[in-house]
Amino acid sequence: MNRSDPTPPAAQGPDRPAAVRAVALAPTTPPADAVLPPRAPEAPAPGALLGSHYDHCFGCGPQHPQGLRLTVVAGEGLDVTAEFTVRPGHQGGPGLAHGGLLVTAMDETLGSLNWLLHSAAVTGRLETDFVRPVPVDSVLHIHAWITGVHGRKIYSAAEGRIGGPDGPVAIRAQGLFVQVKLEHFTTHGRPEDIKKALDDPDQFKRARAFEVNP
Numbered sequence: 001m002n003r004s005d006p007t008p009p010a011a012q013g014p015d016r017p018a019a020v021r022a023v024a025l026a027p028t029t030p031p032a033d034a035v036l037p038p039r040a041p042e043a044p045a046p047g048a049l050l051g052s053h054y055d056h057c058f059g060c061g062p063q064h065p066q067g068l069r070l071t072v073v074a075g076e077g078l079d080v081t082a083e084f085t086v087r088p089g090h091q092g093g094p095g096l097a098h099g100g101l102l103v104t105a106m107d108e109t110l111g112s113l114n115w116l117l118h119s120a121a122v123t124g125r126l127e128t129d130f131v132r133p134v135p136v137d138s139v140l141h142i143h144a145w146i147t148g149v150h151g152r153k154i155y156s157a158a159e160g161r162i163g164g165p166d167g168p169v170a171i172r173a174q175g176l177f178v179q180v181k182l183e184h185f186t187t188h189g190r191p192e193d194i195k196k197a198l199d200d201p202d203q204f205k206r207a208r209a210f211e212v213n214p
């Protein structure tokens, strides 16, 4: 199968029963006419700690009791770096990080690129290659960058290394995020959580910081 074609040939036959038909997925590589916009004027300065977009976020929230507590720093361009310390509570196999949590760390870091464009976006598609196992107690050093913007779609890529920011690659990811308005959250979120978030002046300020018209 050609790796750039997400649909295996057998799945393309119209007679294939629905239960075994593969789904056609959108690519996470930007189209040729995607653009690389400048950093937003409101983007945090290079080197600034981004902080959490929501205190109860599993990825970055300081108030989440079991969360990953990811810390993310703005890069010089359309990029960010993040660190995720793998704790015993993050195990999948004995002494090794659970792959799903590594994906969460990649998702969170890619999502943080929103700060640089000053817009809210949610994950539409996320692809991951697991390249080497990640032991408990290691720090995953993640670098993520925007690869293109096409309409409301933001394409991005990331690498996670262990043993230091220049250590061997343990995980690679590509994502496609879709810009949304704040109504995305207020329409779909559980009302009591939305109310709590909007009643919190700091959270309200952070939410407004993402308010643009995609």
Ligand SMILES: CCCCC/C=C\C/C=C\C/C=C\C/C=C\CCCC(=O)SCCNC(=O)CCNC(=O)[C@H](O)C(C)(C)COP(=O)(O)OP(=O)(O)OC[C@H]1O[C@@H](n2cnc3c(N)ncnc32)[C@H](O)[C@@H]1OP(=O)(O)O
Residues within 6 Å of the ligand: 026, 053, 054, 059, 107, 108, 109, 110, 111, 112, 114, 115, 119, 120, 121, 122, 123, 124, 125, 151, 152, 153, 176, 178, 180, 182, 185, 186, 194, 197, 198, 206, 207, 210
């Ligand atoms: C009030 C308190 C607020 C608190 C929040 C404060 C701030 C938050 C803001 C930002 C967060 C900042 C940092 C976040 C960091 C990390 C967070 C982790 C991120 C996540 O973990 S987030 C959760 C998982 N995520 C979802 O829960 C999404 C569920 N989903 C939907 O909500 C819809 O599905 C949506 C919105 C995606 C699209 O819906 P829609 O109706 O708006 O747009 P539409 O369908 O027209 O698509 C427009 C164009 O995107 C293409 N497109 C759409 N979907 C695609 C897909 N899946 N794959 C490939 N392409 C796709 C179309 O093909 C079209 O492309 P084209 O323009 O070329 O035709």
